[in-house]
Amino acid sequence: MNYKLNDIETGGATGMDAFFEDNPQIVSPVGQAKTASKKVRVKVGSLAVLSDFKRVNAETLVNKATNDLWAIQKDGEDFYIERLFQDDGAPLKG
Numbered sequence: 001m002n003y004k005l006n007d008i009e010t011g012g013a014t015g016m017d018a019f020f021e022d023n024p025q026i027v028s029p030v031g032q033a034k035t036a037s038k039k040v041r042v043k044v045g046s047l048a049v050l051s052d053f054k055r056v057n058a059e060t061l062v063n064k065a066t067n068d069l070w071a072i073q074k075d076g077e078d079f080y081i082e083r084l085f086q087d088d089g090a091p092l093k094g
Contacts (some may be wrong), residue, residue: 015052015065016042044072044079053081067093 001081044050053061053070061070063080069092084092 015063016049017066017068040083042081044081049081066091069093082093 036037042049044073050061052064054064055072056069059071060071061072062068070081071084072079072081074080086092
């Protein structure tokens with residue numbers, strides 16, 4: 001069969017932000033609302049995690065889907081990415 005990719009609907013945004021939005025229990029404990037001061041920090045387990053990002057400089061990434069700014073930092077032997085926020089809790093945009 002020939003499939004037309006135009007006929008396949010993905011259901012909206014993709015990437016880590018969309019995943020976290022669909023699965024809030026991963027970011028916030030179940031039953032607790034997310035607060036503006038709650039930072040999203042994700043351990044980089046493989047380079048595949050970084051495929052949704054464009055590197056701006058040695059410490060800054062931009063999420064390709066949402067254009068949000070993220071920081072990449074080393075903690076011990078592990079690397080983490082963390083979403084950057086404005087004072088009002090809104091994500092910084094690149």
